[in-house]
Amino acid sequence: QKEVEQDPGPxxxxxxxIVSLNCTYSNSAFxxxxxxxxxxxxxxxxxxxxxxxxxxxxxxxxxxxDKSSKYISLFIRDSQPSDSATYLCAMRRSNAGNMLTFxxxxxxxxxx
Amino acid sequence: xxxxxxxxSWVICKSGTSVKIECRSLDFQATTMFWYRQFPKQSLMLxxxxxxxxxxxxxxxxxxxxxxxxxxxLTLSTLTVTSAHPEDSSFYICSxxxxxxxxxxxxxxxxxxxx
Numbered sequence: 001q002k003e004v005e006q007d008p009g010p011x012x013x014x015x016x017x018i019v020s021l022n023c024t025y026s027n028s029a030f031x032x033x034x035x036x037x038x039x040x041x042x043x044x045x046x047x048x049x050x051x052x053x054x055x056x057x058x059x060x061x062x063x064x065x066d067k068s069s070k071y072i073s074l075f076i077r078d079s080q081p082s083d084s085a086t087y088l089c090a091m092r093r094s095n096a097g098n099m100l101t102f103x104x105x106x107x108x109x110x111x112x
Numbered sequence: 113x114x115x116x117x118x119x120x121s122w123v124i125c126k127s128g129t130s131v132k133i134e135c136r137s138l139d140f141q142a143t144t145m146f147w148y149r150q151f152p153k154q155s156l157m158l159x160x161x162x163x164x165x166x167x168x169x170x171x172x173x174x175x176x177x178x179x180x181x182x183x184x185x186l187t188l189s190t191l192t193v194t195s196a197h198p199e200d201s202s203f204y205i206c207s208x209x210x211x212x213x214x215x216x217x218x219x220x221x222x223x224x225x226x227x
Contacts, residue, residue, distance in 0.1 A: 034215070043118075043205050043218035044156070088155060100146075100216060104155045 003027050006089055006103030015112050019076040023089035023103045026070065030091040030101070033065050035074045038086045038105070047087075048074065079110045115139055116208050118219035125196055126227055133191045133222045135206030141186040142208035146216065147179070150203045162189045196226045 006023045013019055021035075032051055036044035048063040050056045050072075056063045062075040072091075076083055089103040115138040125131050135145055143164050148156040160181050162168040168181035178200075180192040189208075193200055203223050207216040 036218070041203070041221070041223065043116075043207075043220045046215055046217060049215050099158065099161065102155045 001026065002104075003101050004089065004091060004103040007106055008104055010107040010109055012109045012111060013079055015079060015081060015110055017079050017110070019079050019083070019108060019110075021074040021076075021087050021089075021106050021108070023072050023091075024070055025072075025091060025101075027093070027101075028067070028070065029093040031094045032092040033063070033072050034090040034092075034100070035061075035063055036088040036090060037083075038088060040085075044088055079108075081110050081112050084108055084110050114210065114215070114217045116206065116217050116219040118206055118222050120222060121220060122223045122225075124225045124227060127197055128195055130192055130194045131196055131224060133193075133204055133206075133224075135189045135191070135208070135219050137187045137208040137217075140208070140210055142189075142210065143186065144209040145183055145189040146207045146209070147181060147189075147191050148205045148207070150205060150221075152203075156205060159191075193224065196224070198226045200224065201226045 004025045035048040037047050038044040050063050053065045053067045060077045064073040086105040086107045088105045090100040117136045119134045145162045147159045150156050159174045160168045160170045162181050162183040164183045164186050170176045183189040203221050205221040207218045209216050
């Protein structure tokens, strides 16, 4: 079993929809949680960075962390075709140096 | 801010030759840089962690004599794929971590094709 599980998709939604992307993990030591967006043939772009449980909002993006359930989410409001990309969750243990553990990525397609 | 560049963005080389990929943090100092490879439709696989001025730490299964990493300054790390073979064809991505911070910022990636 992978440490971080993420549905690969693809997830197809109409423009303007609310998108929910999720990851589950097995290691309770993870404390730092990130969401990256990766366009085809490009490097990942950091979208959200959160520490421990709670919510964080940035524009149309909201990240949620529920450590009790070992579950993190990224919500995208008013989705746009330009949001079409692969979304990667990543997490890090506080005492494990700098190594990130990635989910497999979810491919999102927003149709106009 | 926090921009990471890679050069080249795309390289084709013949089997048996060596290829050097550069990773630069343009507007910040990075004490730690990371090298990943990514196969199509797969997630990133960490190859090695590079700390400025010291030897890189390689992940299990990554040949350190094949993938030479040098982190000579706080803004530059290089990955040299030696004696490249077609199975080394992949997308190589570096990231850099802000000194004292937790976030990693990724470069745009380098697509290597070995013929």
